[in-house]
Amino acid sequence: MTLVVDDDCEPDMSYRKPTIEDVAREAGVSRATASRAMNNMPGASGLTRARVAEVAATLGYRPNQAARALASGRRMVVDLVVVNYDPDLSWIGSHPYFSRVIAGMMSALDGSTVHLQIHVGLMAGAAELIDTVARQATVGAVLVNVPPDLAIRFQRRCPRVVSLNTPASSVPIVESENTAGAYTAVGHLHQIGCRRIAAIHGPSINACASSRRAGHLGLIGDAGVPDIAAGGGFLREGGYRAAAQLLAQHPEVDGLFVSSDLMAAGAVHAITATGRRIPDDIAVVGFDDSIAAVCANPPLSTMRLPVEEMAAAATKALLDGDLPSSWQKTFPVQLITRQSTDPTAAAYT
Amino acid sequence: MTLVVDDDCEPDMSYRKPTIEDVAREAGVSRATASRAMNNMPGASGLTRARVAEVAATLGYRPNQAARALASGRRMVVDLVVVNYDPDLSWIGSHPYFSRVIAGMMSALDGSTVHLQIHVGLMAGAAELIDTVARQATVGAVLVNVPPDLAIRFQRRCPRVVSLNTPASSVPIVESENTAGAYTAVGHLHQIGCRRIAAIHGPSINACASSRRAGHLGLIGDAGVPDIAAGGGFLREGGYRAAAQLLAQHPEVDGLFVSSDLMAAGAVHAITATGRRIPDDIAVVGFDDSIAAVCANPPLSTMRLPVEEMAAAATKALLDGDLPSSWQKTFPVQLITRQSTDPTAAAYT
DNA sequence: GATATGAGCGAGAGCGCTCTCTTAGCCAGC
DNA sequence: GCTGGCTAAGAGAGCGCTCTCGCTCATATC
Numbered sequence: 177m178t179l180v181v182d183d184d185c186e187p188d189m190s191y192r193k194p195t196i197e198d199v200a201r202e203a204g205v206s207r208a209t210a211s212r213a214m215n216n217m218p219g220a221s222g223l224t225r226a227r228v229a230e231v232a233a234t235l236g237y238r239p240n241q242a243a244r245a246l247a248s249g250r251r252m253v254v255d256l257v258v259v260n261y262d263p264d265l266s267w268i269g270s271h272p273y274f275s276r277v278i279a280g281m282m283s284a285l286d287g288s289t290v291h292l293q294i295h296v297g298l299m300a301g302a303a304e305l306i307d308t309v310a311r312q313a314t315v316g317a318v319l320v321n322v323p324p325d326l327a328i329r330f331q332r333r334c335p336r337v338v339s340l341n342t343p344a345s346s347v348p349i350v351e352s353e354n355t356a357g358a359y360t361a362v363g364h365l366h367q368i369g370c371r372r373i374a375a376i377h378g379p380s381i382n383a384c385a386s387s388r389r390a391g392h393l394g395l396i397g398d399a400g401v402p403d404i405a406a407g408g409g410f411l412r413e414g415g416y417r418a419a420a421q422l423l424a425q426h427p428e429v430d431g432l433f434v435s436s437d438l439m440a441a442g443a444v445h446a447i448t449a450t451g452r453r454i455p456d457d458i459a460v461v462g463f464d465d466s467i468a469a470v471c472a473n474p475p476l477s478t479m480r481l482p483v484e485e486m487a488a489a490a491t492k493a494l495l496d497g498d499l500p501s502s503w504q505k506t507f508p509v510q511l512i513t514r515q516s517t518d519p520t521a522a523a524y525t
Numbered sequence: 526m527t528l529v530v531d532d533d534c535e536p537d538m539s540y541r542k543p544t545i546e547d548v549a550r551e552a553g554v555s556r557a558t559a560s561r562a563m564n565n566m567p568g569a570s571g572l573t574r575a576r577v578a579e580v581a582a583t584l585g586y587r588p589n590q591a592a593r594a595l596a597s598g599r600r601m602v603v604d605l606v607v608v609n610y611d612p613d614l615s616w617i618g619s620h621p622y623f624s625r626v627i628a629g630m631m632s633a634l635d636g637s638t639v640h641l642q643i644h645v646g647l648m649a650g651a652a653e654l655i656d657t658v659a660r661q662a663t664v665g666a667v668l669v670n671v672p673p674d675l676a677i678r679f680q681r682r683c684p685r686v687v688s689l690n691t692p693a694s695s696v697p698i699v700e701s702e703n704t705a706g707a708y709t710a711v712g713h714l715h716q717i718g719c720r721r722i723a724a725i726h727g728p729s730i731n732a733c734a735s736s737r738r739a740g741h742l743g744l745i746g747d748a749g750v751p752d753i754a755a756g757g758g759f760l761r762e763g764g765y766r767a768a769a770q771l772l773a774q775h776p777e778v779d780g781l782f783v784s785s786d787l788m789a790a791g792a793v794h795a796i797t798a799t800g801r802r803i804p805d806d807i808a809v810v811g812f813d814d815s816i817a818a819v820c821a822n823p824p825l826s827t828m829r830l831p832v833e834e835m836a837a838a839a840t841k842a843l844l845d846g847d848l849p850s851s852w853q854k855t856f857p858v859q860l861i862t863r864q865s866t867d868p869t870a871a872a873y874t
Numbered sequence: 875g876a877t878a879t880g881a882g883c884g885a886g887a888g889c890g891c892t893c894t895c896t897t898a899g900c901c902a903g904c
Numbered sequence: 905g906c907t908g909g910c911t912a913a914g915a916g917a918g919c920g921c922t923c924t925c926g927c928t929c930a931t932a933t934c
Contacts, residue, residue, distance in 0.1 A: 212912095244892075
């Protein structure tokens with residue numbers, strides 16, 4: 177294990193990053209008190225706390241995470257907890273949503289010394305996973321696809337937690353306007369002339385899936401078109417099967433709203449397998465604007481979800497600390513029009 | 526490829542993770558000597574080195590990265606250097622290759638306290654980026670899409686470097702059998718009856734692209750079929766344009782080998798836009814087995830590249846240290862048959 | 875044989891922080 | 905006033921490692 181670095185470099189020898197010692201001296205207190213003040217530990221007066229905070233700010237003090245980890249025996253990590261059905265890491269490469277989450281978290285962690293640690297658990301052993309991660313959490317955790325009861329369980333053990341798109345009472349959350357987005361998506365189909373609009377929803381236990389379902393129901397109610405729907409599992413296979421079944425039972429369908437691009441890619445396979453053309457016979461709108469949307473043939477109109485920004489916001493909130501349980505942030509989603517609803521769309525958007 | 530971490534933190538309080546002190550005592554040497562021995566620093570005899578290594582192994586010693594970072598003043602990070610045209614981090618979510626690289630590196634880093642740090646640079650400022658990263662490198666760097674001269678430049682400044690799929694004399698490398706893979710892919714087209722096989726190659730400066738080109742040329746030479754080829758940029762747009770041009774100039778083409786799935790997805794768009802059917806009129810084989818292959822319509826036959834495993838191997842080599850410049854590891858690629866060459870293929874593979 | 879050389883190794887001083895132990899200071903209660 | 909209790913704050917001992925310095929001893933040089 178080689179690790180020595182030739183110590184060329186460091187042209188500016190006069191500059192030294194401020195340490196807690198510097199802060200303490202400047203504030204006229206001891207190291208211990210400065211540490212207590214900055215870490216919100218009991219044993220420091222409000223006055224001292226304020227003075228230390230001020231000095232730390234003017235000095236631009238940033239605690240050395242290595243020293244902190246060594247002294248406390250705890251590493252500084254942000255945990256990403258994903259409850260999933262596939263314990264294999266290779267989903268990162270094949271599941272466009274998670275890779276975007278990771279990208280966003282990494283960009284938020286950029287420049288800090290905080291780690292990103294990923295935990296994937298099967299739904300079956302999820303409670304245990306939650307307990308383990310919550311117990312050893314340091315900076316905090318971002319929860320993806322974790323059911324509300326487990327999110328609350330996590331929060332009881334460790335309050336530094338943000339849920340991504342899965343609401344659970346009292347758990348801080350970053351969410352996207354799924355309902356409004358689905359309403360817009362289905363509205364788009366209606367606007368281009370579809371009157372027999374079918375939908376393929378995600379698993380109903382999934383919060384995004386039910387919000388999108390609500391948006392869909394909202395629009396078909398307002399527009400007065402029938403509710404034709406099937407469920408998939410947010411994966412390609414599910415989209416394929418649901419679309420095949422839908423087309424068999426409702427051959428008159430002229431528009432299809434699919435709750436995720438990955439499912440939509442599968443649905444496209446099923447649709448073209450029946451000889452129908454997209455968008456001439458059936459227009460299709462997906463959701464997410466993941467790579468699946470642009471690789472599908474034809475490219476899919478979809479609702480763009482700012483996943484990277486959302487994950488980065490969740491991570492930053494954790495990093496900043498002081499996260500009231502009412503904390504939340506909502507991101508808009510945006511319609512992207514491609515050839516699956518608009519034959520005149522440019523080949524590449 | 527497992528994901529979950531949790532190797533620290535056993536509830537057994539009597540158990541203490543072995544420290545360098547334990548190793549030193551057991552080996553009958555001082556801490557300093559143990560450190561020297563394990564870090565390949567000069568000043569320890571071969572005998573001592575071996576003894577320390579053995580004790581460390583039997584004790585299951587794992588250095589505490591926090592302590593190491595604190596003592597040495599360096600953080601332990603593995604750098605991923607990507608030279609690209611898009612400085613925006615969001616490519617991670619949309620470029621299937623890089624997300625798989627990251628997945629693989631993360632799995633190798635799993636359980637250690639080593640960071641993954643990503644550097645993306647434009648080709649224009651690449652030399653500067655290389656210098657910066659090499660100077661502050663700790664564990665080492667994995668280079669993706671870094672031209673040979675820059676890889677060598679990096680190595681001169683920091684020998685702890687592995688190139689992914691881009692050979693540069695004397696730089697350790699992890700590569701895949703691109704040439705053999707392309708040969709197999711084109712052979713597959715030939716075997717199913719294609720005789721007018723066109724190819725869309727990646728940018729010739731890219732090593733993977735030229736290896737795959739060599740494999741393509743090899744097979745068409747052996748099979749005695751004409752060389753019909755165009756170039757794309759490894760991106761969807763390039764694949765689209767190249768395919769459109771190819772079909773216009775060579776309408777007789779009945780098979781298409783595309784050097785990346787992303788380009789192939791674009792090519793599929795161009796092919797179906799002309800009214801041709803896949804695979805009946807033209808069979809298509811891609812390369813990579815990325816998500817683009819399965820989202821394309823029809824799903825693409827392709828050569829599976831074990832990107833995650835390759836990236837993990839590169840990272841592990843860095844972590845283990847002691848990387849002779851002749852170090853290299855080669856991974857095979859495997860033909861995956863889907864509907865773009867075989868109409869009888871199952872809808873999902 | 876005396877001296878220089880250098881390789882192998884140990885002692886020990888930190889790295890920047892956390893956390894326990896201890897002390898100083900203050901007020902309530904008898 | 906004295907004791908007890910309680911809070912604010914300081915002193916100091918590490919956390920596990922790296923790295924400099926200096927010592928020892930074998931080998932090379934004159």
